[in-house]
Amino acid sequence: MPLIEIQNVSKTYVGGHQALDDVSLDIEKGEILALLGPNGAGKTTLINIVCGLVTHTDGRILLDGRDVTAEYRQTRRDIGLVPQEMPLDPFDKLIDNVAFSRRLFGLPHAPDRIEAILRDLSLWDKRDNRLLTLSGGMKRRVLIAKALAHEPKVLFLDEPTAGVDVELRRSTWDVVRRLRDSGVTVILTTHYLEEAEEIADRVAVIDKGRIQLVQDKDVMMRSLGAKKLIVELQAPIERLSDDLAARGFELEPCGARAVVSYDPSEADGLAAAALAAFAAAGVAVRDISTEQSTLEEIFVGLIGDANKGASS
Amino acid sequence: MLNVTSIWAIYRREMKRAFGTLVQTILSPVLTTSLYFIVFGSAIGSHIGKIDGVDYGAFLVPGLIMLTVLQQSVANASFGIYFPRFTGSIYEVLSAPISYWEVLIGYVGAAATKAMILALLILATSAFFVPLRIEYPLVMVLFLVLTCVTFSMLGFLIGILAGNWEQLQMAPLIIITPLVFLGGAFYELKMLPPFWQNVSLFNPVLYLVSGFRWSFYGAGDVPIAASLGMITLFMAICIVAVWRIFATGYRLKP
Numbered sequence: 001m002p003l004i005e006i007q008n009v010s011k012t013y014v015g016g017h018q019a020l021d022d023v024s025l026d027i028e029k030g031e032i033l034a035l036l037g038p039n040g041a042g043k044t045t046l047i048n049i050v051c052g053l054v055t056h057t058d059g060r061i062l063l064d065g066r067d068v069t070a071e072y073r074q075t076r077r078d079i080g081l082v083p084q085e086m087p088l089d090p091f092d093k094l095i096d097n098v099a100f101s102r103r104l105f106g107l108p109h110a111p112d113r114i115e116a117i118l119r120d121l122s123l124w125d126k127r128d129n130r131l132l133t134l135s136g137g138m139k140r141r142v143l144i145a146k147a148l149a150h151e152p153k154v155l156f157l158d159e160p161t162a163g164v165d166v167e168l169r170r171s172t173w174d175v176v177r178r179l180r181d182s183g184v185t186v187i188l189t190t191h192y193l194e195e196a197e198e199i200a201d202r203v204a205v206i207d208k209g210r211i212q213l214v215q216d217k218d219v220m221m222r223s224l225g226a227k228k229l230i231v232e233l234q235a236p237i238e239r240l241s242d243d244l245a246a247r248g249f250e251l252e253p254c255g256a257r258a259v260v261s262y263d264p265s266e267a268d269g270l271a272a273a274a275l276a277a278f279a280a281a282g283v284a285v286r287d288i289s290t291e292q293s294t295l296e297e298i299f300v301g302l303i304g305d306a307n308k309g310a311s312s
Numbered sequence: 313m314l315n316v317t318s319i320w321a322i323y324r325r326e327m328k329r330a331f332g333t334l335v336q337t338i339l340s341p342v343l344t345t346s347l348y349f350i351v352f353g354s355a356i357g358s359h360i361g362k363i364d365g366v367d368y369g370a371f372l373v374p375g376l377i378m379l380t381v382l383q384q385s386v387a388n389a390s391f392g393i394y395f396p397r398f399t400g401s402i403y404e405v406l407s408a409p410i411s412y413w414e415v416l417i418g419y420v421g422a423a424a425t426k427a428m429i430l431a432l433l434i435l436a437t438s439a440f441f442v443p444l445r446i447e448y449p450l451v452m453v454l455f456l457v458l459t460c461v462t463f464s465m466l467g468f469l470i471g472i473l474a475g476n477w478e479q480l481q482m483a484p485l486i487i488i489t490p491l492v493f494l495g496g497a498f499y500e501l502k503m504l505p506p507f508w509q510n511v512s513l514f515n516p517v518l519y520l521v522s523g524f525r526w527s528f529y530g531a532g533d534v535p536i537a538a539s540l541g542m543i544t545l546f547m548a549i550c551i552v553a554v555w556r557i558f559a560t561g562y563r564l565k566p
Contacts, residue, residue, distance in 0.1 A: 013566055051407045054566055073315070076409040087400025091332070103321035104408045146404065 001065065002026035003154065003185050004050065009059035011045055011209075019045040021209040023059070027154075032176060032186040034196030034217070036299055037206040043189040044084060046206070047156045051081045063154070077105055080147035084158040084189075086139045090132035094123060097131060098145045105150035117145050121175065137168040144175065155179060157188040161195060173199050193299055197221075207303050220298060228291045229274060231258045234284035241281035247274070318410040322418025323425075326392050330426050338430065341380050345434045348376055349441040352498065363500050364531045369442035374525040375497030377434050381427045381456065382463050382492055382517065386484045389423035389467030394480050397471070397563075406565065412558040416468060423464035424457070431456055445528065451536070452527035458543045459520055463488075465550040472563050491517040496525075501533035516542055 004027040011020040020042045027033050035043050048054040050061055052072055061068045063075040089097060099114055118124040121141045126134060131142065140160065147155055157176070161169040169192075176186055176199055190196055196203055196217070203220055205212040213220070236255030248260045258278075262270055271288060278285050330338075353369030360368040396402040405415055438444060446452055467484075474480040495517030501509055512518050513534075522532035523539025532539065557564070 052565075053403055053406055055561060073409045076407060079407070081403070081407055083400070083403055085400055087403055089396065089399055089401050091329075096328075100321055100325055101404060103324075104318050104404060104410070106315055106317045106409055108317065 003029040003064060004187075005062040006046070006050070007060050007062070009046070009049060009061060010057050011042075011049060011054065012057050019209050020049075020056070023206070023209070023211055025204055025211055025214060027185060027187060028202075029153075029185055030180060030183055031201040032180050032188070032199055034200035034203045035187060035189045035206060036193065036196055036203055037189075038303060041206045042209040043206055044158055045209075047081070047158055047187070047189065051079055051156060052076055053081075077150065078153040080150065080152035080155045082140075082143045082147045082155070082157045082160055084162065086136070086143065088131045088139055088142060090130065092131050093127070094118075094129050094131060094134070094142060095127040097142065098149050101146040102149035107150050113151070114149065117148050120178075121145050122171070137164045140164055140168075140172075144172070148179075152184065154185045154187065157186065159189055159191065161190070161192060169195070205299060205302050212302055221292065226261045226263070226293050229260050229262060229270060230289045230291060231274060231278060231285055232256060232287040232289075233258065233278075234286045237283060241277075241283075244277055244281055244283075247277060249274075315410050315414050318408060319414050319418045319421070322405070322415065323422045326388075326419060326422030327425065329392075330388070330422070338433065341384060341430050342433050342437055345376050345380060346437055346441075348372065349438060353441055364529065366529050367442060370444060371500075371525075371529075372498065373435070373438045373442060373444065374528050375492075375521050376438070377431050377456075378459070378495075378517070378521045378524050379489075379492045379497050380434055381431050381459055382488050382520075383484055384430050385423055385427040385460050385463035386467035386470065386488055388426050389420055389464040390471035390474065390480055390483065391467075392419045392423055393468050393471035394474055398477075402564075412564075416465070416554060416558075420461060420464040420468055423467060424460035427460040427464065428456060431460070447530045448527040452524065455520070455524050455527055455539075455543070458547065459524070462543060462547040462550055465547070465554060469550065469553055469557070472557055488517075491515055492521070494518075496521045496533055516546060519543070 004025075006023055006025040006027075009020055009023045010018070012018045023042070023046060035046070037043050045054055049056045050063075050068060052068065056069075063078060066075050068075045068079075092100075095114065095118065098118065099109060099111075102114065103109060115124065118127055121144060123138065123141055123145060126138060131139065134142065140163075144157075144160070160176075161172050164172070173195070176188070180186055180201075188195070188200075200217050202214065203217050204214040231249070233256050237251070238255065240249055240251050240258060244258065248262075249258045250260070251258050260274070271290075275285060275288065349369065349372070353372050356368075358368075362368070363371045393402075396405065435444070470480065470483045474483070494512065495515045496512070501512055501518065501522075504512060519534055519539045519542035522534045523536055523543065526532035526536045526539065556562075
């Protein structure tokens with residue numbers, strides 16, 4: 001049984017804006033799911049509905065088989081949320097603020113647990129600082145610490161690394177991986193496709209309030225990600241032979257590189273055949289390489305296709 | 313079953329905030345009230361004489377306590393819930409395994425406690441200036457508790473409904489202060505011309521001040537039953553209003 005079952009959930013805000021339209025999604029225990037989508041796609045609304053911050057119009061959500069609305073006392077204990085903004089009480093001391101989060105979720109004070117979390121997030125040295133004195137990156141880590149204070153089974157991270165530097169982004173990824181390894185299920189939204197590519201196990205693409213695709217990240221990359229065979233020539237040429245053009249090769253404007261896209265599942269012998277074709281055409285080859293589509297290219301393609309479908 | 317740990321977390325945090333701003337929360341109202349005693353009780357009061365056999369300075373005590381309690385209950389509770397709304401940190405409370413009513417108990421409980429502490433401090437301070445007597449201490453405590461809780465609930469409502477800081481501060485300023493000043497905090501109702509006496513009877517705070525004063529000196533502008541009835545009605549109105557907001561999620565949950 002999936003840990004979280006989102007069943008036909010819709011949300012229409014007062015004023016008529018439909019943020020979610022019949023969304024269904026299962027989230028497995030112990031996975032990292034990346035929720036990808038452009039601004040206004042419905043990512044944050046979906047997360048906020050699961051966490052109890054927004055009321056859904058239709059459908060239902062189950063966590064461990066329990067309805068998150070009807071049985072919120074049980075389900076919310078298992079959910080941690082790191083929101084997109086940085087909503088912190090600026091005058092609180094860091095350690096007090098994190099300890100408050102734990103108590104608020106009904107757990108007794110546990111100084112050892114709080115210390116472990118703060119050390120893990122490199123915040124222990126700042127524990128007596130007022131939150132307003134912390135940098136943006138630290139505040140973001142404080143939000144993660146607060147979300148972990150009550151030891152949730154599921155952690156929602158809404159744009160966790162937005163606006164943080166590369167080093168902090170990588171350390172956040174490490175934290176997320178460690179959480180997954182410790183059994184915590186992680187759902188993150190992100191604009192950084194590199195982030196999803198780096199740490200996600202599965203990717204769900206959402207656009208205009210509808211789930212467009214849910215797939216294992218590697219499967220998605222293999223099935224949707226075209227590969228390119230790139231042939232670098234010894235010297236620029238003006239045009240490709242008819243045979244090479246028929247094989248799908250295209251000459252780049254510089255005249256020194258020829259590129260062909262191919263399906264990875266039908267790639268056997270392609271490189272050898274290409275080299276033979278270039279030799280037959282009397283074109284000397286300096287180097288040959290392949291390139292995989294990035295998740296970003298796949299994402300742009302998917303959203304583009306969906307938009308075309310909607311407008312046609 | 314009540315989520316006591318979560319309620320206690322909110323209550324404790326709010327109380328800590330009050331003690332973190334000791335000057336603003338405690339010393340300022342006590343100082344202001346002391347000044348009232350000096351100016352109205354001693355300087356002006358010496359020319360007024362007794363009201364229903366009570367020195368004017370002593371007559372002022374229940375009214376001044378009510379003035380502070382009403383202002384502070386509303387101010388503390390409205391700030392308590394508005395501030396996390398303003399910073400956005402309310403998300404944490406709203407996503408916790410805690411019901412709206414438990415949230416209300418935490419915030420209103422803390423605001424009411426602070427107001428009661430202030431009332432007792434002012435009571436103690438007044439003992440330095442005037443001869444005090446409390447004829448019905450249990451009624452006094454009952455009135456104090458009911459008033460603190462009810463007006464803290466009103467403050468909680470204002471904190472949820474306020475759209476900005478100005479609205480948050482204006483509500484106590486333009487509602488509570490005039491009602492208390494025109495509710496007999498500094499005078500007896502029959503000192504007013506008959507027309508204004510009748511108008512004052514529509515002021516709910518008059519009943520609270522009168523009832524509270526009755527617990528001190530056994531006399532008030534209106535019967536004690538009317539005072540108790542009014543505070544009960546006020547509380548009921550606040551509970552219904554809070555219930556409506558919670559039921560609809562207005563300003564809390566889109």
